[in-house]
Every structure is written in C-alpha cells, then in structure tokens.
Amino acid sequence: MQSNSLVLALLVLICSPAFAESAEEKGLKIAQEVEFRDSGWKDATVTLKMILQNKQGEESTRLLRLKFLEVDGDGDKSLTIFDSPRDVSGTAFLSFSHALTPDDQWLYLPALKRTKRIASANKSGPFMGSQFAYEDLSSFEVAKYKYKYIKDEEVDGTPCFVVENYPNYEHSGYTRQQVWVDKSRYIPIKIEFYDRKNDLLKTLAFKKYKQYLNKYWRAHEQLMINHQNGKSTLLVLDDFQFQTGLKDSDFQKANLKRLR
C-alpha cells in the first residue's frame, strides 16, 4: 500500500510538465506583473473628491489634494492636503508607507501650527470617517501579501485572473482579499475584503480607467461598499498629473508647514 502511493507520487512528479507552477507561484507572478507595469511613474498629483454615504443615502463630501512620490523597494511617500470639510482645511498628512512595518505619519494642524507625529500601527483604521481604511489607500507592493491564483473569471465582460492576497502585515484588518486582475492590462477591476473573522466586509470596484504616459492606468472612480454596515464611499479622482518634478525633499516633515 505504502509503496504503491510512493510510486503514484513519483509518477505524478515525473509526468508533470517542467513549467507547471503552483497556484501560489502563479498568483505571485501576476502580482509581480501588476507591480512591474505600474513602476517608473516617479511622482504624481491628483485631486480627490470623497462622497460618503450612509445607509439612509445621506451624503457628505470631502475634497483632498494628493501628491505621491514613488519609492523603489518600499511603499510610496504621499502628501494629502485637506480642502473640505472647511474646519480641517489646510490640514496636511504626510505618510511614508511600508509593506511590513507601521507607516511613518505626520499630521500638520494649521490652526495650532503644530506638526504631530502619529502612531500608525492601525493601518486598518478608517480614513476620514470613510469606508476606506488607511491600508486600502496605500500603494501596492508585492511584499505586502502572499498570493494564490484561484481561477479565471469575467467581470462585466473583462477577462480577469482571480487572485487571493493574504496580508503579511500583522495588524492588517483583513484575513484575505480576493482581487480580480484584468488579464490584458494587469490592473485591479474589483477587490473583495474579508474581515478578521473571514466574513465578506467590503467590495471595491475600480471604474473609468484612463491611461497616462502611454503606460499607467488610473481609475477615475473607486466605489467601496461595506456589506456589514450598508455604508459606501465613492472616490472621484481628477486631474492626474505625472512626473511633475516633485522631489524627496518635498516629502519632508519640515515642508508640511509651508504647504498649501
């Protein structure tokens, strides 16, 4: 009996084609391709409108401006300037995101002229009362997850790979994310987020993709629906600009005080 199964196992090994890969390897390769195709943009700016909606359909809007600096081999640096709600206008948020360790974050409060370094272990916390967690908004890095390819599936006529991402960051708010990746463009079309109890928590849909610099695809709408509380947040992104000449020094803490 034992020797039979050994023979069977050997047979399976020998007969498998040399290029066969596990679901984990295939998932990783897809993630690597996603990251590779979206690298080299250097820096970018964008304006962002967040429309928060509660269960009753009541809306609240936030206006933000964002600046990004691509960082090789680590998470990107970002600067967020708040224009609305008006009581927080002028507030600026500087973040150096990291794949496996807490981000470095500073908050500038213009009324007090005070820059506060804030603890950021809570990447799973909500961003500005929205359905987006901080970790949902930070840049995609291969090192952030372990991967597993599940199947091929179409989303609204777009052929996609379905890949599961398992966060490596210990304080992540998710056990896994199921990502639908466009097979031809290697960009996310839809993400399902599963909470720490592995229940479906949120679905994020990327819409209105446009290509920039003949290479980089950016979704102009991102709709996050929370299935557990019935709330949703729509991000409307506008006026993308790439390679604007932003430098590392523009993302220094000392620079927060002179931003506008």
Add this chain to the structure above:
Amino acid sequence: MKQHVVSVLALLSTGLLFQATPADAEGWDFAGYVAAETRLFINDPAYSNQRDDRVSPSLVIEPELVYESNNRQYRFTLVPFARWDAHDEERQHADLREANLLYIKDNLDVLAGIGKVFWGVTESRHLVDIINQTDSVEDIDGEDKLGQPMLRLNVINDWGTVSAFVLPGFRERTFPAHDARLRGALVIDTDNPVYESSDGQSHIDYAVRYAHTLGQWDLGLSYFDGTSREPRLIPTIKNSQILLVPHYDQINQLGLDAQYTGEATLWKLELISRHGQGRRFVAGVGGLEYTLYGVLNSKADLGLIFEYQYDDRNPSEAPATAADDDFFLGTRLTLNDISDTTFLAGVIIDRHTHSTFYSVEAAYRISNNWKIELEGRFTGGVDENDILYGIRDDDFITLRLAYFI
C-alpha cells in the same frame, strides 16, 4: 479697542468678496471662521467685585486671506482675529494673528511680518513653546497665542531643519478685566507692566531651533534670548489697593523636545533650562500616549495619556506655576465617524496639595461648514497656596457653534 474691531470688520467685508477657492489655485484664497459661543459659569464668583453673570456670551471672527504668487515663491497671509464679549472688556479684543510675507526658494524660506510658531510635543503643558505670547483671555489652557512680529529664516537640510528668529516687538500677556471671571484673587495692573530691559516692549529677542527626524525619533533643540513671555506678578499697593503688576524679565532658555513613536505608544518629553529669573532652573514634562485602536470592536480609537510635570523654579524669584510636581491623566476618544466626533478629558493633580484641575473637550461636525464644540474647565479641592485658588469658583463650560468659511 473698538477701532480695532471696526478695522477687522472692514477687512472681513473686503475678504468676503473673494469666494472660497481650492487652495492649489494661484491667486487669492479665503478661509477662516465665525463663531457664537457662551460660557456657563457653575458657581457665583469668589470675590464681591467680580461680575456674577452665569451666562456670558461672545462672538468670534477669524478670517484668513492668502495670496500666492504665480511661481508660488511668494505668499502673503493675513489672519485678523476679533472677539466681542458681553462681560469681560479685556476679552473683547482684536489681534493680528498673522500678517506676513513668506518667500520660498528650494530648501530655504524667509518669513517677515506677524506670525505664529509652535514648538513641542507634550499635551498637558507647553514648556518649550516660547515664540508667541499666550492670549490667556481666550482660554486658561494656554493654547491660544497672540501674533508675534518676526523675521524668520528656515533652512531645510538632510541633516535637519535650522530656524533662526529675530523678534522685534514684545507682546504683553492678556489678562481678564478687573471685574471679570477668571481674573484671580487680585486685580492685575495690565496697563502698567514693568520691563527689566530699558528697551521695554521694543527689546529685540532672538531664537534658534534645530529639528530633525531620526527613524522613530522626532527631536528639537531650541534656544531663546529675550523678554520672558511669562510675567512675574508682583503685589504692589496703588491708590490703597493691592494690584498685581506684571514684571517681564530678560531670560535665556534652552529647550529640548523629543518624541519616540512606537506602534501604539508615543513617548514624549520636553525639558527647559532657564536663566534670568533668580537662580537657573529646570522644568520638564514627559510621559506617554497609548492608543487602543478599534476599541470594543468599533471603529473608535481610545487614547490614554499620562504625563508628569516637574518644575524646580523658586516661586519668589520666578513666575509662579501650578505645574511644579503634578500628574496629568487624560483620555482621548476618537469615533472616526463621518462627523469626526472627538472627546478629550484630563485631570492634573498636584502631588503635594492634591489640588486638581479638570478639563473636558468635545467636538462634532454638523455639516461641511458647521461645527459644534464644548469645553469645560473645573477645579477641585484647590489648596489656598495653589495659584488656581483665585479661580476656584470660576468653573465653566464653553459651548461654541462655528461656521467655517
């Protein structure tokens, strides 16, 4: 004073012609707020010559006008401030919080005019922060500041930021009127301050600061030479009445502030060493803020703050302080909801006299432009040797409704 208020109104009416624009556009930007507030005093005043109004309303306006040049190298900022107060004629005041020109060129910037600067990391006491004078009629927590004339140079380097200040023109601390609440046991003779320097209010002060971030550490080192922002209040007999006369000494002060940012814990320290008010003294405040994220399976964060305050100044030679050997315990609740609801509650306990000072703050955003805030300041079991003794019956709650432009 009235004239100031009128000119602020004139400024505001011109400002209202400018629509609020996205701040990234070159040109004009208009922001700021107007607020209606009322103080509710819990008890009758301790002294017979204080007004006994329990409800004390006021109106506040603080518009902000910014012009940025096309190349973004020049920026003009104007922030006038005015308050109308029903009962405290000193609290009814106007100030230019900011009126300055900022020039930015790469890693260098120069600011000329009236400005505001904050240094420090701790929550219960701001020891290192010394550039701006405290506007103490606004609130007794020392967070409100008067605009300070300055010439400031900032140089941002890879090895840290160096700031140098020339500060011409001294601002006197504001104090409540002689018949107002929160004035203390004795009337302060605000019209006749005494300066150690013969230059008086026109003494030119200097300051430098070095600040840097090293990994999880944010560090600041500062030096100030000039007129003390804290006056000594000297009892003086004038017209057979005892008044407290503010004495502004010449001091120099070395300051250090440091924060270590851990995963959920912030470790904070501020230290100063001051010369010029009797013997050299040191003071420090340090502690931690620990945050429980998503407390009780909610979206809310609960922060627990502990700080210890120490000050070895000699109260007969230096301005008196309540924070000589005190503990601060505080808690901050952030609901992370659509209204950005926050609560902050704290208590400062003197280790020797057991005098306590309670503070609560809450804020709730009603809509894009409207916000409601609540503040409470209370004393408990104040020892008659504590400087809080004079305001022991002035516990109050402030309710504020603000419209942000």
